[in-house]
Amino acid sequence: MAFVQLEGLGKRYGEIDAVVATHLSVEKGEFVSLLGPSGCGKTTTLQMIAGFVEVTSGRIVLDGRDITHAKPASRGLGVVFQSYALFPHMTVKDNVAFGLRMRKVANSELQQRVDRVLKLVRLNQHAERYPRELSGGQRQRVALARALVIEPPVLLLDEPLSNLDANLREEMQFEIRRIQREVGITTLMVTHDQSEALSISDRVVVMQAGRITQIDAPYTLYEHPRTEFISGFVGKANLLPGERDSTGVVQVCNRGDGELTLSLRPEKIDLREKGQGRLQGQIVSRFFLGSQWLYGVSTTLGELCVVRRNDGSAPMNEGTPVGLDWDAALLRVLSVDEVPA
Known part of the structure; x- marks a missing residue:
């Protein structure tokens, strides 16, 4: 007991x-x-x-x-x-x-x-x-x-x-x-x-x-x-539309009409050069947090939050086109909230 x-x-x-x-x-x-x-x-x-x-x-x-x-x-x-x-x-x-x-x-x-x-x-x-x-x-x-x-x-x-x-x-x-x-x-x-x-x-x-x-x-x-x-209360999270492919693997639905809601933490997203990655976007905001940079990136799926470690290099400027990439294994399928807000 x-x-x-x-x-x-x-x-x-x-x-x-x-x-x-x-x-x-x-x-x-x-x-x-x-x-x-x-x-x-x-x-x-x-x-x-x-x-x-x-x-x-x-x-x-x-x-x-x-x-x-x-x-x-x-x-x-x-x-x-x-x-x-x-x-x-x-x-x-x-x-x-x-x-x-x-x-x-x-x-x-x-x-x-x-x-x-x-x-x-x-x-x-x-x-x-x-x-x-x-x-x-x-x-x-x-x-x-x-x-x-x-x-x-x-x-x-x-x-x-x-x-x-x-x-x-x-x-x-x-x-x-x-x-x-x-x-x-x-x-x-x-x-x-x-x-x-x-x-x-x-x-x-x-x-x-x-x-x-x-x-x-x-x-x-x-x-x-x-x-x-x-997902949103315990830390920051990006909510993305998702779907399962023919093998049952979960992936982001870039059309924006996925049957699933997926969570992806900001630090799990990699910023790439324009044209690379799974999704394209543009940096619309940036905030310096000391050990990290917090970027807002506008995409066809809405504005996503991306965290990048401050390694001493120059930060990316607002207006910069970027590619976004992530490991699909880090996507989390969320259930619909059962409790009224």
Whole structure:
């Protein structure tokens, strides 16, 4: 049996289904991200697991124990909120110790556990500071330490990096993963950031309109999206008309009236000289992304997105006619979205 199981979990508000019959199994020590756009039900799912939102249908099972209707405090889960929710009048050390004091942990053990977790999150030198004296990343780590110090069976992260700037957010992604691996704690994280979910998760759960649409390892999810929604939401994708030839091999239909919808990632397309490749086009836009150039190429199949690695050579100019080529094995057949947008 999985360590955390959601069995037909659902939440209904009047006539609106916020979460519909969700089934999910999470193994002990696994890092799983719930990914999706605003309003897809990911935060509601996390809040039901935490006990902050009442369950309408289904069950939540933790290590073989049904906690569906248990009070939040009795579940013993660690939660890091989007706002961090630190006590401004308490030092870092006292913020981290708060949960242990509420559990009446002996002072000697309390001090040992607080010291240990502050070292884990690399804040032992800031134990006597107040939240206002810390950076955003440091406050985030205080919230993480406070959740971990009670030694919960599961750690729940609700958009923990959304308040940080881009550079710090990327740094903290890997810091969270380092800490999670070192502790070995089962973790569920809610995020709308695709790169965040792909970079640090063991598995990613994509949600749309209250339903789970795909569960896979990050690489599999990116390389083999099931639907048009997932293809476009998890990274960039070119949607192309497709057909199968007489041998059953999938190929792009240059007439534009294919019976299939195919996905082709921008980095899978090669830019060739005019007259070469499978399709002809003209560069209509270009954007410099540091390590990459992002080109918009006008073709008879519409404008396609092409990514080319910045190798130090001069970029291609707008207005340049080009050929486009790709490996047909990299085309992915998409199913029609079954969930309403």
